[in-house]
Structures are given as C-alpha cells and as structure tokens.
Amino acid sequence: MTIPTTAGTGAEVTPFATVWDHGMHKKHSLAGPLMFPDIALLDASLSLTLPEEATLYPGLDAVSHALESLWNRNCTPISRALALESLKLTVEALPVALRTPADQVAREKMQTASLMSGPAISQTRTAVAHSVSYPLTTHFDVPHGWPAASRCRCCWR
Ligand SMILES: [Fe+2]
Numbered sequence: 001m002t003i004p005t006t007a008g009t010g011a012e013v014t015p016f017a018t019v020w021d022h023g024m025h026k027k028h029s030l031a032g033p034l035m036f037p038d039i040a041l042l043d044a045s046l047s048l049t050l051p052e053e054a055t056l057y058p059g060l061d062a063v064s065h066a067l068e069s070l071w072n073r074n075c076t077p078i079s080r081a082l083a084l085e086s087l088k089l090t091v092e093a094l095p096v097a098l099r100t101p102a103d104q105v106a107r108e109k110m111q112t113a114s115l116m117s118g119p120a121i122s123q124t125r126t127a128v129a130h131s132v133s134y135p136l137t138t139h140f141d142v143p144h145g146w147p148a149a150s151r152c153r154c155c156w157r
Helices: 052-070 077-099 104-124 128-140
Strands: 016-021 026-031
Touching: 016 128, 026 128, 052 077, 052 104, 052 128, 077 104
Parallel strands: none
Antiparallel strands: 016 026
C-alpha cells in the first residue's frame, strides 16, 4: 500500500523507485512488476500544509511525466489519454494549490494528476528530459520531484 504525501511523482502507482546518493552524486533506479503497489490510498488532507517547494517540484514532475509520455515513441491511446488528463488537471490545480495551499479541491486534483501521469509513464517510460535531469540533480542540486537535497526536510531551510 502506498499513501502519497506529495502530489506529482506518481510513485504511488508505478513500478519505479529511486534512491539518491547525494554524497556519491548517484541516482539508483529500482523497477519491476513486484514494485507495483496493490493499493494507493489518496488523502488530500495530508498535503494541505505542504510548503511551497514541496508542492511546486512534485507538481512540475507530474507535468514532465505527462509531457514525456505524450511525446514518447511508446505512446498508446491509453497513455495519451492519461497524460492529457493529468496535464489538464495540473494546469488547473497547481497554481491554485500554490496560491492557496489549504484548498482541498486543488490538492485532490493534483493527487489525481499524479495518479494519472504515473500509469502513463509506466507504459511509455520517461524520455530525454528525465535522463538529463538526473545529473543536474546529483551534481547541481536541481530539484526533481522534491526540493533540493541540501534543504532540510524538517524545516525546508
Ligand atoms: Fe520524475
């Protein structure tokens, strides 16, 4: 079972996980059918107090997942529909969630957007933007789906 507390990576419904070793500047990917969660429990109330960065960066990751799925050579009618709906929801809800963090409806839409872009990339995989992003994150601390590694995750400073 997965219970996402941010909205965007889609990890709650994909067979993918990453382990970042920032000291060694390495990103390790884990993938396999056994990693598909049996249940994803979405509760938008868990995200109502997220700081701006923990709302923005996962939300932008959802956008990237949807776009990379759309232009992917493995795109199918189903992955396309999921990605398009994810994009629509993100464009609609991310600005609202950033402006009004406690907006439950916006948070629910962001969770749904994440939930839809996850299966889209599960079918197509990501593309060049994600490949380029990994060294940017490990070497230059550019956020990917999560605020920069050098930031304290307790106080976000
Ligand atoms: Fe990502």
